[in-house]
Amino acid sequence: MAGNEKKIIIVLAITSIIAIIGAQIYRTATAFHYEDHLDEVVISVDGNDLTLREFGYYIYTTEEFVQKQALLYDPEDPLHWWNTHFSAGLDSQFISELAMKTAINTYLSHIIYYNEAQRAGMALNTSQEETAFKEATELYSKMSDFNRERTGLNEVLIYSVIRRRDLGAKYAEYLALNMDFSGFDDEPGALLAGDGDYFQNVILPQHTVVKNEKLIKHLKIGRITVNNR
Template structure:
């Protein structure tokens, strides 16, 4: 009887050891930052069944990094990385930036799909303005060697920017129909949050949390 109990105990301990090992491996994996340009096909988020990969997220990552870096240089031009590591409002600036990039991407995906259903497109003037914005953004990104670090092509960035422009256009239309200000439907707007609740999205944390914001297109 004792031998049986001992055998059962050994089996239980072995199973627990395996579980602990798997947990430790997954935890370690979650803590490791990814090399962005080696994971472009990894899914970062699913919005209403549509998968957005890190390639789709590249524009938003670059946009947010460049914006925050401007603030970082004002804070400490000699060592802007200090700003990225500031802990404010309960989290680090780099974490806030990562959340903002994701929020913008989800926001644009929702409004872009809504725009498609209503056959909303850009006018010739809007296309021309977009073309200028695309060139400026690509120039700024290339200036910091950002495209190479992201691993994306010009067409990837331009595609995301066009999608964002169409989303923004429909956001304005939607806000008008709701007798609201366009800012009410920004990704941090109150009315947008209610709209978001009616949609389904799931962030792939194992991928997204390993994106090292502040060090994707930038070198700190």
């Protein structure tokens, strides 16, 4: 082999190595580390900010629910279910996409109903407060150390979220008894849920919602508190 050819091969080899190392450095530098973003705002509703740390409750409970389905569908590879795509016209989506929408819409309904409940002077009674606290304690106790650290959740924060959910539920019950749902097919409970037609088409448009899409696109639901080992 001629000397020039050897030099060319060496140069190409060195260039390839540099390119590979550069790509690895870039991936490392741009990798998304969930725990580093816990105090960033994910969603703002009428000026009420929700951090990723608080949103961790919705991620954890949504993943827990869907993971049970995933394990029934394919015990050896639950991600098979998370990555399943359903074709339904404009509503076609992956299970993971549906799960994220569910988590977000659930929060939206909770915070909107909670704020309306406060404006209406509603409050939880002592028994309801105690029930919320007990649920928060039980949920936190069953979380693994990994998921506690991963989500940044603690008993106090979980209790706050559950309390907000329960007070919001009281307002939703009030709406179910007093609103006119003519023109809608489902029963009031389903219509008023976060993904319900009445909530999505009548209630939600009355509020200002700002989503941190840049952050949300990095949230790989189905791999945050489950399927991450």
